[in-house]
Amino acid sequence: MTExxxxxxxxxxxxxxxxxxxxxxxxxxxxxGAGGLGIATAPERAxxxxxxxxxxxxxxxxxxxxxxxxPVELSVTPSDGAQGVNPxxxxxxxxxxxxxxxxxLKPAAGGEPVxxxxxxxxxxxxxxxxxxxxxxxxxxxxxxxxxxxxxQTSQDFGTVVKANEADAAVYPLNGATVGAGQPxxxxxxxxxxxxEAVEKAVTVTASTGQAVAWRWYSDRRVRIRPEAFWAANSxxxxxxxxxxxDFGNKMIGNADSRVTxxxxxxxxxxxxxxxxxxxxxxxxxxxxxxxVTLGGTDWLSPTxxxxxxxxxxxxKFNAGSIGLKPGDKGYYPPLTVEYAxxxxxxxxxxxQALESAWGSVGRANVSHGCVGLLPVxxxxxxxxxxxxxxxxxxxxxxxxxxxxxxxxxxxxPWAQYPKR
Numbered sequence: 069m070t071e072x073x074x075x076x077x078x079x080x081x082x083x084x085x086x087x088x089x090x091x092x093x094x095x096x097x098x099x100x101g102a103g104g105l106g107i108a109t110a111p112e113r114a115x116x117x118x119x120x121x122x123x124x125x126x127x128x129x130x131x132x133x134x135x136x137x138x139p140v141e142l143s144v145t146p147s148d149g150a151q152g153v154n155p156x157x158x159x160x161x162x163x164x165x166x167x168x169x170x171x172x173l174k175p176a177a178g179g180e181p182v183x184x185x186x187x188x189x190x191x192x193x194x195x196x197x198x199x200x201x202x203x204x205x206x207x208x209x210x211x212x213x214x215x216x217x218x219x220q221t222s223q224d225f226g227t228v229v230k231a232n233e234a235d236a237a238v239y240p241l242n243g244a245t246v247g248a249g250q251p252x253x254x255x256x257x258x259x260x261x262x263x264e265a266v267e268k269a270v271t272v273t274a275s276t277g278q279a280v281a282w283r284w285y286s287d288r289r290v291r292i293r294p295e296a297f298w299a300a301n302s303x304x305x306x307x308x309x310x311x312x313x314d315f316g317n318k319m320i321g322n323a324d325s326r327v328t329x330x331x332x333x334x335x336x337x338x339x340x341x342x343x344x345x346x347x348x349x350x351x352x353x354x355x356x357x358x359x360v361t362l363g364g365t366d367w368l369s370p371t372x373x374x375x376x377x378x379x380x381x382x383x384k385f386n387a388g389s390i391g392l393k394p395g396d397k398g399y400y401p402p403l404t405v406e407y408a409x410x411x412x413x414x415x416x417x418x419x420q421a422l423e424s425a426w427g428s429v430g431r432a433n434v435s436h437g438c439v440g441l442l443p444v445x446x447x448x449x450x451x452x453x454x455x456x457x458x459x460x461x462x463x464x465x466x467x468x469x470x471x472x473x474x475x476x477x478x479x480x481p482w483a484q485y486p487k488r
Contacts, residue, residue, distance in 0.1 A: 137215045140166035144207070148223035154320055155199035155227045156312020159184075161209050162192040171209040175200070176224055198311060201322060202230045233322040234258040234315045238306055240329040240456070247456025248297040248334040249375045251477045252280075252306060259287035261316025263488045269313045269321070275303040281486040285472060295482045297458065298331040300351050335457040337418070337449070339439055341369070341464045344430045346439065348449070356452075358445035359430025361421055362464060363437035366397070369461055370437070372468030373478035374411040376418075376457045379450060383408035383419070406443075407450035411459055412474040418459060420446035 141164040146153045159182070161168050167190035174181040182205075184195045199205065206224045213219075239253045240246045252272065260266050263284060272280045278294040285291065298304065305328045310321030337348045341362050348356040363369035386402045409418040421429055421440030428434045429442050439459070441449060458478070469476035477485070 137213055138165040140164065140211055140213050142211060144223070146225040148225070150225040152232070152318065153225050153227045154312050154314070155201055158195045160192060160194045163211055164191070166211050166213045167191055168193045169210050169212060173205060173207050176204040176206045199227050201228055201233055203227050228320045232318050232320055234319040235322050236308060236310060238308070238327045242327045243329070245330045245332055247376065247454050247458065248300060248331050249373070249458035249475070249478060250456030251475050252292040254290050256288045256315070258315055258319040259317065261287065262314055265313055266310070266315065269309045271307045273305045274298065283477065283485050283487045291477055293477055297334055300331060300334045302331045304329055304331065332454060335453055337453065337459045339459065339461045341462065356448060358441055361425055361429045361435055361440040362433040363435050364433045367436040368466035369439065369464045370412070370416060370466050370469045371461050371464050373476065374416070374459050374461070374469045375475035376453055376455050376459065377410040377474050378455060380408045382406060407446035409450060409453065412469060414473055418449060
């Protein structure tokens with residue numbers, strides 16, 4: 069209240085015409101002059117108990133009485149008390165008609181403050197470092213209005229709990245060297261409902277510029293491959309910027325990662341049941357021809373493309389793994405085979421034929437679906453082929469290898485391969 073208005077309030081008796089209106093105007097102006105500070109996650113105005121600025125130089129101007137200091141509008145993210153906050157969403161404090169200072173964002177239980185930067189005009193503070201999962205954070209900050217008055221505020225929020233973290237495993241492994249037929253496979257720890265967001269967060273780059281397509285086999289498993297086999301001796305990188313990516317169903321990606329692998333020569337073994345031969349090509353050049361025996365009438369070898377999944381110098385075979393019991397046709401007791409190269413999860417291999425079958429190699433089919441080779445050829449195949457190399461089988465009359473029966477992805481036409 070001004071000194072003049074104080075004298076008027078003590079006067080008694082009859083007022084001059086218009087005095088009542090003047091008192092009302094002064095009262096309104098004094099109320100407006102008190103200013104205000106709005107604090108919210110969405111900008112709004114709210115009164116704050118602060119001193120009047122009527123004695124400041126900003127008030128000593130001629131003209132009609134009007135508010136000199138605009139109320140501060142404050143936008144703070146995350147909001148006070150928020151839970152399940154995405155750790156990748158950078159917290160910020162933004163003031164309109166004011167400035168921000170002394171911002172401290174740190175774990176409520178103790179720890180180093182989160183670093184941040186303040187804009188050149190002082191109106192906005194933004195966190196630079198990502199937050200931790202399953203952590204309660206406290207915010208403290210000071211807002212300064214245009215009259216230089218300060219208001220200190222504190223609030224808190226919590227980030228996504230561990231039960232809602234999601235991560236991913238990639239094959240091939242980082243640093244591996246694989247054959248040209250090896251698709252990329254990503255297996256997620258949680259179902260991915262927001263597949264488009266995850267695809268945008270993952271970048272596959274081949275040194276040769278080959279484009280790739282994604283095929284989701286389930287909400288947790290996806291494979292990625294180019295139209296043709298990877299170019300020989302190329303480098304492939306997978307950048308997974310999954311930290312903070314919303315998988316859907318409140319699941320949030322918990323880490324970024326990078327996987328790089330090298331592609332060896334393009335090695336392809338073509339097995340033909342008509343000729344009972346295997347022809348092996350390195351980068352398109354024929355390097356070896358070998359006789360084979362394939363699956364018999366009851367156990368036809370699958371056709372199409374398969375990829376070498378793993379190699380074992382000695383591998384234990386058990387007829388029970390393909391559903392055979394003692395007394396069943398085709399049953400054999402447990403045995404160890406040499407130079408085993410797995411093609412399918414169900415047990416189709418390229419391996420050294422049993423000694424009892426050597427007389428049939430190149431002449432008749434006597435296996436349970438595997439590709440049998442003579443010892444010298446089996447050793448050569450094992451020592452010269454690698455995981456990720458391709459075996460193509462022709463003319464057996466059986467269906468092609470299913471995509472998830474190993475890596476039968478190459479049996480799907482390119483135009484049909486992309487799928488969510």
